[in-house]
Amino acid sequence: MSVTEKVELYKFxxxxxxxxxxxxxxxxxxVEEIADQVFEKGFTNVFLLGIGGTEFEFAQFDYLLNKYSTLEVxxxxAADANxxxxxxxxxxxxxxxxxxxGTTVEIVEALTWIKEIGATVVGFTKKDCPVGKLCSIVIEAKVTxxxxxYAYVLQSYLLYSILNKRNEFPEYERFADQIKNIFKNLVDIRKVFEPKADEIAKQLYNKPYTIFTGSGALWGETLLFSMCILEExxxxxxRxxxxxxxxxGTLELVEKDVPVFIVKGEDEYRKQDNRVEDFCKKINAEYVVxxxxxxxxxxxxxxxxxxVPWIVTALLTERLAAHYELYTRHNLAYRRYYHQFDY
Amino acid sequence: MSVTEKVELYKFxxxxxxxxxxxxxxxxxxVEEIADQVFEKGFTNVFLLGIGGTEFEFAQFDYLLNKYSTLEVxxxxAADANxxxxxxxxxxxxxxxxxxxGTTVEIVEALTWIKEIGATVVGFTKKDCPVGKLCSIVIEAKVTxxxxxYAYVLQSYLLYSILNKRNEFPEYERFADQIKNIFKNLVDIRKVFEPKADEIAKQLYNKPYTIFTGSGALWGETLLFSMCILEExxxxxxRxxxxxxxxxGTLELVEKDVPVFIVKGEDEYRKQDNRVEDFCKKINAEYVVxxxxxxxxxxxxxxxxxxVPWIVTALLTERLAAHYELYTRHNLAYRRYYHQFDY
Structure with a gap:
């Protein structure tokens, strides 16, 4: 029995x-059949259309597609597109x-004029909703x-099998086979992280100001956690x-009680993340990696x-969020302004 | 005599x-002759290479060139490029x-490999400095x-006369003629703004956290002021x-003593800036426009x-900075970390 099997995940x-x-x-x-269909039809470029959370979630694909493909992505x-x-x-x-x-207003507005233009729209949403009704094709996650x-895996099946058809991801089949166990992996990883999540939340929840750094494929996840979880x-x-x-600029703000939370990835941008860490060490700053x-x-x-972006989403946007809530006693579902009235 | 002629600009x-x-x-x-030369030689795309302040300063040209030209910009x-x-x-x-x-390390590193590639490099810097020596052509501002x-005007002469040669800015000559008085205009504008600068600085300098919003052509200037002046x-x-x-996300942080500073422009993005202002009004937030x-x-x-980005730079990055300094009594030239040691 592994050391993590006994770990009980809080609120999970x-x-x-x-x-x-x-x-x-x-x-x-x-999803692969939809990829076939979209690829057969052909397209000249790809727009990843999101807003708030979905914008930040798409950032990994923007980064990875631009890196591994010659596709124009x-x-x-959506608000800027509108x-x-x-x-x-x-x-x-x-x-x-x-x-x-399935009701995001900025997306509904965007798809309305995009439909008139006649672009092919694949939506990861519900079929029977305002967004779904404006899509050419809907991929509905069969989850509650x-x-x-969950969305990332479905989006990977779509985007990376398209790359495969373009001969830009020839090992796609092996990749798709291997991620079969991803959710089991992401449970195990959660268990390894669980005591750290508690420790980090306890350390940070009450700070007056926290700096978050990230880069490359993980910048979107850094925004997702800091904006959609911590701010909202x-x-x-x-920051x-x-x-x-x-x-x-931001480095000058590091001082007592202003910690730096460093999200560190594994590709060429890692050296930038390391530079932040080295700086924090050098000035004896409070930081978390x-x-x-x-x-x-x-x-x-x-x-x-x-x-790797999925690791960050599991550990920060899901796990660390729950542990912050435990310490702040601020219900994650509570908003003062967002969607509370028209603005 | 206009009402502003008597205004004495603080530290100006x-x-x-x-x-x-x-x-x-x-x-x-x-500069126009250099534009001729560069245009004659030809190029397939344009890279605006900056870091920190220069990155934010170039943002207006990135936005405007992408808007008014089919050039790939x-x-x-520079750190990301490296x-x-x-x-x-x-x-x-x-x-x-x-x-x-003329010594920015990230730019020097970038130009070293860019020179090997053989791209044409036009540098707004000093001729006799590490950056200048790596450029194909140097445009040295004759100022102290x-x-x-100052840089924006020189960069406009270069970039917009190139657009003119591409038939994308046919009224360039008239534009370039008209901005002859720009610095006189920017003095007058400073004088109109002077009492407001004092008022805004007094109101905001001691806030624990200030949100800055901007969009479109002015987003770079919003970052320039909030990061290079206020943070650094x-x-x-x-924020x-x-x-x-x-x-x-960020809207949820607006509360007593967390003001919103709204930089409002004049193009299609203005409606986004207005939405922020309307929201602030609605919730009775403290805000500055x-x-x-x-x-x-x-x-x-x-x-x-x-x-319009030059208006913002004159009023915020130059004027409001001086007035913040007056109230914070924190010398603008003082840093705790930046360039104080190797990191």
Whole structure:
């Protein structure tokens, strides 16, 4: 029996998580067939259309597609898209969007004019909802809980099998086979992190100001946790900043009671994250590191770049959020303004 | 005599500012000849290479070139460029960079490998300095003070006359003629703003946390002021966020003693800035608006989009900075970490 098997995850239904995970994995063929269909039809560029959480969730795909493919990929905030109507978004574009609620107003507004343009829209949402009704194709996750990584796996099946068809991800089949166990892995990883989550939350929850650094594939996850969880759901004052921009202003704010939370990845940007850590050490700052390298996955090392953002989402956006809530006694579901009235 | 003529600008040498401004305007022909030369040689795309302040200063050109031209333009942070070596940066690229000191280490590192690639590099810097020596062409501002708008005017002569040659800015000559008086305008505007600068600084300097929103052409200027002035030079805790992202997290932090500073522009993004203002009104938040529309310029209305970022830089990065310093009694030149030791 491994050391983590006995760990009880606070406010986490392991059995349900794994069961819903199985349902996601079972959708692979369905999504790959949609990828075939979209690829057959053809497209000139790809727009990842999100807002708030979904914008930050798409950031990993924006980064990874731009890195591993010659596809023209644009990640775009729906409010900004509605403001400028990007000229490169044409009837030949492929638009990928996502909305768990299916009602996100900025996405509904965007899809309304995008539909008129005639672009192909694949939506990760519910079929029977305002967003779903505006999509050409809907991929509906067969789950009742909204873990980010469920969407990530479905989105990977779509985007990376398209890359495979473009001969840019020839090992896609092996990758898709290997992530079969991802949810089991992400439970184990949660258990390894659990005592740390408690420790970090206890250390940070009451700080007047916390700096968050991240970079590359993990910058989106850094924003997701600091903005969607801490700002929106915990009213905690944060300062998310990229590891490179940190050194051009924000560093001067590090002092007693202003900790730096460093999200550290595994690719070429790691040296930027390390530079933040080295700086913090040098000035004897208070800092916390979440290093994805510490967490094992049942995938070949070469596939880790595609999966490390999911580690961060599991450990921060899900686990650490629950532990912050425990200390702040501020219910994650409570908002003072967001969606409370029209603005 | 206008109402503002009697206003004395705190810590501002009007005579010197105008004299140096004349020297900048006198460089028009020199810069336009360089534009000819660069255009004749030809290039496939443009990289605006900055870091920290220069990165934020280039943001306006990134935004405006992408809006008014079909040129492929990429704004890139030098540290990130050094991390990834963008594949689209080739011997046929035009790289524009800037360094007032001429010694910025990230820029020197970037230009070293960019020179090997063989791209054309135009640098707004000093000829006899590490950055200047790595450039194909140096445009050296004939001034002794580093007002951002001096660089902006020279950069406009270069970039917008290139656009003119591409038939994308046919009224460039008229534009360039009209900005002859820009520095006189920017003195007048400073005088109109002076009492407000005092009032705003007095109101905000001691807040524990200040949110800054901006969008479109002014987002770079919003970062420039909040990061390079307030964070780096005043150690003031800020939270810069785009007007659209504000509504996806940061809004929940607005409360007593957490003001929102709204930088409001004049183009299609204005409605996003207005939405932030309307929200602040609705919840009775403490907020400040800097609206560029309130400030007159001797240029046709159609040219204002190219010049409004200069209003913001004059009023915030220069004027408001001086007034913050007056109240915080924190010398703008003082740093605890930045460039104080190796890190």
């Amino acid at each position: 239904d392991e059995e349900k998580y794994l069961k819903e995970g199985d349902a996601i994995i079972a959708q692979r063929k369905e 644009y990640a775009i905030n 403001t400028v109507h990007p000229t490169k978004l044409t009837k030949d574009s492929l638009v990928i969007t996502s909305s768990a609620s 809980t909204g873990q980010c990584e 759901m915990q009213w905690v004052r944060t 998310p900043v990229t590891s490179s921009q940190f050194f051009h 979440l290093d994805t390298k510490e967490y094992a996955l049942d995938v070949d090392d070469k596939f880790r770049p595609f999966v | 040498d009007e005579e010197k500012y105008l004299k140096e401004g004349d020297a900048i305007i006198a460089q028009r022909k020199e 990429y704004a890139i942070n 991390t990834v070596h963008p594949t689209k940066l080739t011997k046929d690229s035009l790289v524009i960079t800037s360094s007032a000191s 003070t580093g007002q951002c708008e 030079m005043q150690w003031v805790r800020t 810069p966020v785009t007007s659209s992202q504000f509504f996806h 800097l609206d560029t529309k309130e400030y007159a310029l001797d240029v046709d209305d159609k040219f204002r989009p190219f010049v």
